[in-house]
Amino acid sequence: MTKDKKKTERREFLCATGKALAGLGVAATGGTLLAREDDAALAAKAASFPTKDYDWTKHRWAYGIDATKCIGCLRCVEACKVENDVVGDANHFRTWVERYVYLEGEDHALVDSHADPQNIAASGSESEYRFDNRYKDKKVSKAFFIPKLCNHCAHPACVQVCPVGATFRTEDGVVLIDHDYCIGCRYCVQACPYGARLFIEEEGVSDKCTWCYHRITKGLMPACVEVCPTGTRVFGDLNDASSPVSEFIKNNQVQVLKPESGNAPMCFYVGLDKDVS
Amino acid sequence: MTEVASFTGYVYPNETIIPWGVLIVIYPYLTGLVAGAFTVSSFYHVFGMQQFKPVARLALLTSLSVMLFVPAPLLLHLGHPERSYLSMVTPHLTSAFAMFGFFAAFYTILLVLEVWFVFRADNVARAQNSTGLARSFYRAVTLWSDDVSPRARVIDAKWLLILAIVGIPSAHGLHGYIGFVYGSLKARQWWESDLMPVIFLFSAIVSGIALLMVLYVVTSKLRRVRIDFACLKGLTLALWGFLMFTVILEGLEFANLVYKGKEGVDIIMEYVQGPLFWRYFVLQFGFGALLPVALMGLMVALGTRGRLFVAGAMTSAFLVLMNVLLMRWNVVIGGQEISKTGKGLLTYPMTLFGHESFVSASILMIAPFLLLWLLVRLFPPWVDRSESA
Numbered sequence: 132m133t134k135d136k137k138k139t140e141r142r143e144f145l146c147a148t149g150k151a152l153a154g155l156g157v158a159a160t161g162g163t164l165l166a167r168e169d170d171a172a173l174a175a176k177a178a179s180f181p182t183k184d185y186d187w188t189k190h191r192w193a194y195g196i197d198a199t200k201c202i203g204c205l206r207c208v209e210a211c212k213v214e215n216d217v218v219g220d221a222n223h224f225r226t227w228v229e230r231y232v233y234l235e236g237e238d239h240a241l242v243d244s245h246a247d248p249q250n251i252a253a254s255g256s257e258s259e260y261r262f263d264n265r266y267k268d269k270k271v272s273k274a275f276f277i278p279k280l281c282n283h284c285a286h287p288a289c290v291q292v293c294p295v296g297a298t299f300r301t302e303d304g305v306v307l308i309d310h311d312y313c314i315g316c317r318y319c320v321q322a323c324p325y326g327a328r329l330f331i332e333e334e335g336v337s338d339k340c341t342w343c344y345h346r347i348t349k350g351l352m353p354a355c356v357e358v359c360p361t362g363t364r365v366f367g368d369l370n371d372a373s374s375p376v377s378e379f380i381k382n383n384q385v386q387v388l389k390p391e392s393g394n395a396p397m398c399f400y401v402g403l404d405k406d407v408s
Numbered sequence: 409m410t411e412v413a414s415f416t417g418y419v420y421p422n423e424t425i426i427p428w429g430v431l432i433v434i435y436p437y438l439t440g441l442v443a444g445a446f447t448v449s450s451f452y453h454v455f456g457m458q459q460f461k462p463v464a465r466l467a468l469l470t471s472l473s474v475m476l477f478v479p480a481p482l483l484l485h486l487g488h489p490e491r492s493y494l495s496m497v498t499p500h501l502t503s504a505f506a507m508f509g510f511f512a513a514f515y516t517i518l519l520v521l522e523v524w525f526v527f528r529a530d531n532v533a534r535a536q537n538s539t540g541l542a543r544s545f546y547r548a549v550t551l552w553s554d555d556v557s558p559r560a561r562v563i564d565a566k567w568l569l570i571l572a573i574v575g576i577p578s579a580h581g582l583h584g585y586i587g588f589v590y591g592s593l594k595a596r597q598w599w600e601s602d603l604m605p606v607i608f609l610f611s612a613i614v615s616g617i618a619l620l621m622v623l624y625v626v627t628s629k630l631r632r633v634r635i636d637f638a639c640l641k642g643l644t645l646a647l648w649g650f651l652m653f654t655v656i657l658e659g660l661e662f663a664n665l666v667y668k669g670k671e672g673v674d675i676i677m678e679y680v681q682g683p684l685f686w687r688y689f690v691l692q693f694g695f696g697a698l699l700p701v702a703l704m705g706l707m708v709a710l711g712t713r714g715r716l717f718v719a720g721a722m723t724s725a726f727l728v729l730m731n732v733l734l735m736r737w738n739v740v741i742g743g744q745e746i747s748k749t750g751k752g753l754l755t756y757p758m759t760l761f762g763h764e765s766f767v768s769a770s771i772l773m774i775a776p777f778l779l780l781w782l783l784v785r786l787f788p789p790w791v792d793r794s795e796s797a
C-alpha cells in the first residue's frame with residue numbers, strides 16, 4: 132500500500148471514528164488525539180521530536196493491563212492504527228485484542244481476535260474492528276478479553292538477535308527500531324515470543340509498538356491508553372511512585388505473559404487465565 | 409507483495425505474514441552443499457584417501473561455485489539489501505547472525521586460495537600451451553608466476569594442506585553456525601534445540617556427498633569415461649554411514665520434543681500428524697532417509713557391482729538430496745507454520761513469481777551449477793589414473 136492510499140484511508144477512517152465518538156459522547160478524551168492532521172501539522176510534530184529537555188535517564192516506563200475491565204470495544208486498536216500510521220490491513224497490528232470464550236463443559240477456551248476472517252466479515256472491512264456475535268446461541272460459561280502489545284521486555288529477545296543493532300532498548304525502558312538502520316532481515320520478528328513484531332513490506336523494515344514514544348516523551352499517554360474508555364490500559368513511570376502504573380502494580384497481584392521466555396516483560400497484567408498465551 | 413498465510417485455530421494477527429520464506433530454505437541448503445562438497449574434497453586433500461582422487465578437484469570447484477551463490481538468497485530476502493554491509497560495519501555481537509558476513513567472507517577467500525593452489529600447476533601449463541587471449545587469461549589466473557619447479561610444488565603442497573586443515577573446521581563451523589541461527593531461537597519450540605547445529609552439519613555432509621555422486625556419474629557419462637568403481641563405492645559407503653548417523657540424530661531430536669511434552673506439544677503433534685505427515689514422515693524420513701539407507705545397505709551386503717551399483721547409488725543420492733531439501737523446508741517453513749500461540753497452525757503460501765518465490769528460488773538453485781559448468785570448462789578438474797595432481 133502506498134503512503135497516499137494509507138493517508139486517504141486514514142482520512143475516511145477518521146471521519147467514521149469522529150462520528151462514532153461523537154455518538155458515544157467520549158470525544159473529550161479521544162477527540163484531540165484523533166483530530167485530522169494536515170501535512171503542516173505532521174511536519175511540525177516531526178520537528179518537535181525528539182522532545183527538548185526530555186531526559187531519558189529520569190524515567191522508567193511501564194504498562195499495566197487490567198483484563199477484567201476490557202469490554203472489547205477495540206477503540207485502542209483503531210487509535211493505534213491512526214496515531215502510528217500502521218498498515219491498514221488485518222495482518223499488521225502494533226496492538227490487538229484477543230477474545231477468550233469458555234463454552235459450558237469445555238476445558239479449553241475458544242480464542243479469536245478482531246483480525247479473524249469471521250470478525251472482518253462482520254465489520255465489513257479490514258480497517259474496522261469488531262468482534263462478531265458468534266456465541267449468541269451458545270452457552271458461555273466464562274468469557275474475557277486480553278489486550279496485547281509489545282511488552283517492551285527488559286531482556287528483549289528481539290534486541291538480542293538483531294544483527295545490526297537497529298532495534299534497541301532505550302534508557303527509559305522502551306524497545307524501539309531505527310527504521311533507517313533496519314536491514315529487513317526479520318530475525319527479530321522470529322525471536323519475539325509474543326508475535327508483537329510486524330514487517331512492513333512496502334518499507335522493507337520491521338515495526339512494532341513504541342508505547343507512542345513521540346507522545347510519552349512530551350508528557351502524554353500512549354494513544355491506546357488515552358482512548359480506553361474503561362481504564363483497562365494504564366501507563367506511567369515506575370520512578371514516580373504515584374504514577375498510574377506504579378499504583379497499578381502496588382495494588383494488584385500482577386502477572387506477565389510467557390514468563391518462561393526469560394524476556395522479562397514490562398507489561399503487567401491482571402486477570403490472565405491458564406489458556407492465555 | 410507478500411501473500412497472507414491462511415490458518416486454523418488461533419494465531420497472532422501479525423503471524424499471518426510468514427517472515428522467512430522459500431529463500432531461507434534455499435540458503436541453508438546451499439550452505440550445506442558447500443560444506444558437504446568440501447568434506448568430499450578433504451577426504452583426498454587432507455585425509456589422503458586415494459579412492460576419492462577422481463572427485464576431489466571437482467568437489468572443490470563445486471564447493472566454490474555454490475559458495476559464491478550463498479549470499480544471494482539472503483540478500484534477495486532482505487527488506488534493504490543495500491544496507492546489508494551494516495552487519496559487517498556495525499555488527500551487533502549478541503546476534504547469532506552478526507558473524508555470518510565475516511565467516512562467509514573468510515571461507516570464500518579460503519576456498520578461492522585453495523582452488524588457486526590446487527589448479528596452479530595446470531594453469532601454468534595451460535598458459536604455456538595456449539596463445540592470445542587464452543594465454544593472457546591463464547597467465548593472469550596464475551598471477552604471472554610460472555614456477556612449477558619441484559621446490560615450488562612442495563611449497564604448494566604445504567599451503568594446500570594448511571588451507572585444507574583450516575578449511576574443514578571453517579566449512580563445518582559455517583554450517584553448524586547456521587543451525588545455531590535457528591536452534592537458538594527460543595520463541596519457536598520446533599527450532600529450539602541443542603541438536604539443531606549438529607543435525608544441520610550432518611545433513612550438510614550427506615547432501616554434499618550425494619551431490620558429488622550425482623555430479624561424478626553425470627560428468628563421467630557426458631565425458632564418456634569409465635566410472636571409477638572404487639571412487640563411487642567409497643562415496644556410497646560414506647553416504648551410507650553419515651546418513652545413518654543423521655537419521656538417528658533427527659529421530660532423537662523428534663523423540664526428545666515429544667517425550668518432554670512441554671507446553672505447545674499438542675499443537676506440534678497435530679501438525680506432524682496433519683499437514684506435516686507426508687512431508688516429514690513419509691517423504692523426508694521414509695523415502696529420503698530409510699529407503700536409501702536400506703538400499704545402500706543391501707548393495708553393500710550383496711556386493712553389487714557394475715551398472716546395478718551405479719543405478720542404486722544414483723537412486724540413493726537423489727533421494728538423499730531430496731531428503732535434505734525437505735529437511736530444510738520442514739525446519740524453516742515448518743517452524744513458522746506452528747503458531748507461537750500454541751493454538752493454531754498456518755500454511756505458508758509460496759508465490760510462483762516475485763523476489764521470494766518458487767521461480768526465484770529455483771533460479772538460485774540452478775545458477776551455481778551453471779557457474780560450475782563454466783569453471784569446469786576453464787579449469788578441468790579431471791584426473792586420469794596415470795596423471796598426478
Ligand code: SF4
Nearest residue numbers: 281282284287289323
Ligand atoms: S514483546 Fe517482543 S518485540 Fe516487544 S520487546 Fe519483547 S521480544 Fe521485543
Ligand code: SF4
Nearest residue numbers: 293313314316317319
Ligand atoms: S528486521 Fe531490522 S530490526 Fe529486525 S532484526 Fe533485522 S535488522 Fe534488526
